[in-house]
Amino acid sequence: MRFESVGVVGAGNIGIGVVTDLVMHGINAIAVDISESQLEIAREEVLQNVHVAPLVSKTLPRVSKDEAAKRMVFSTDLGAVAGCNFIIENVTEDWSIKKPVYEKLDRIVPPEICFGANTSCISITQIAGATRRPENVIGVHFMNPVHLKPTVEVIRGLRTSDCAVDTLQELTTALKKETIIVEDFPGFVSNRISHVFMNEAAFTL
Numbered sequence: 001m002r003f004e005s006v007g008v009v010g011a012g013n014i015g016i017g018v019v020t021d022l023v024m025h026g027i028n029a030i031a032v033d034i035s036e037s038q039l040e041i042a043r044e045e046v047l048q049n050v051h052v053a054p055l056v057s058k059t060l061p062r063v064s065k066d067e068a069a070k071r072m073v074f075s076t077d078l079g080a081v082a083g084c085n086f087i088i089e090n091v092t093e094d095w096s097i098k099k100p101v102y103e104k105l106d107r108i109v110p111p112e113i114c115f116g117a118n119t120s121c122i123s124i125t126q127i128a129g130a131t132r133r134p135e136n137v138i139g140v141h142f143m144n145p146v147h148l149k150p151t152v153e154v155i156r157g158l159r160t161s162d163c164a165v166d167t168l169q170e171l172t173t174a175l176k177k178e179t180i181i182v183e184d185f186p187g188f189v190s191n192r193i194s195h196v197f198m199n200e201a202a203f204t205l
Contacts, residue, residue: 003027003171007081007109009101010090011042011074014118017146018088020049023071024063024147025175030073030081039074046072053147059176060147082108086171088116088140095122102130114164116140116171117155124157124184134159138168141190153190154179 004027008018011033022029023046033039050068053060073080078101081087087109091101098119105115114136117127128134139155152172156165165181172179182189 003085003174005030005084006171007032007084007087008090009078009081009087009105010092010118011038012090012092014142014144014146015090016042016045016049017144018090018118018142019072020046020053021147021175023068024050024053024061026061026071027174028071028073030075030084032075032078032080034076036076039076043072043074049145049147057148078104079108081105082110084109084113086114086116086167088118090118093119093121095126098122098127099130102127106131106133112136114138114167116168118142120190124155124160128157128159135161136164138164139184140168140172143190150177152177152179154181155184156181157184 006022006027006029008015008029008031011031015031019029019031019042031039031042047065047068050063050065054062087105089101091098111133117124117137117139118141119139120141124137124139128137131137134157137157138160141153141155143149143151154168169179
């Protein structure tokens with residue numbers, strides 16, 4: 001499919017990286033956050049990232065700030081993402097906050113649209129249960145900084161469909177990223193392994 005626009009819910013550090021990656025690869029991004037001030041910060045950081053990123057990595061496309069600005073919309077209205085081809089959720093890792101976001105997204109976004117849950121610890125199956133489209137909910141764990149990392153951890157929930165996996169892989173391919181598909185269990189793979197290293201470092205100290 002052609003990704004004309006992708007909704008990015010949550011414009012914090014990871015959300016900023018996701019928007020940067022999208023606009024650098026020619027995909028329109030609609031970013032939503034509850035804070036006007038955070039949206040302004042996000043806009044400025046994305047434009048700065050677009051300017052600096054090609055100097056850090058020669059493989060990244062060169063996009064002018066004017067081009068990037070034309071591909072971005074920032075809003076405090078969650079309804080702004082209703083017409084997007086894919087939704088990437090990046091809100092804080094607190095189920096009491098995430099759950100109502102998914103319930104509202106489920107009401108305003110067409111049922112065939114996939115939700116990518118950008119989480120490092122919350123069960124994708126649990127997230128999917130907050131919607132009426134569990135087959136179209138998939139985990140997408142972007143590494144930080146998103147636009148400089150070539151790999152994405154993709155997590156299948158118990159009811160995630162092959163179609164959702166294929167759709168997400170089309171998007172990550174458009175972003176020139178490799179996907180590593182894992183199952184839905186605590187910490188997934190990257191965090192499960194990294195925390196072993198952290199614990200060993202603490203024990204050693």
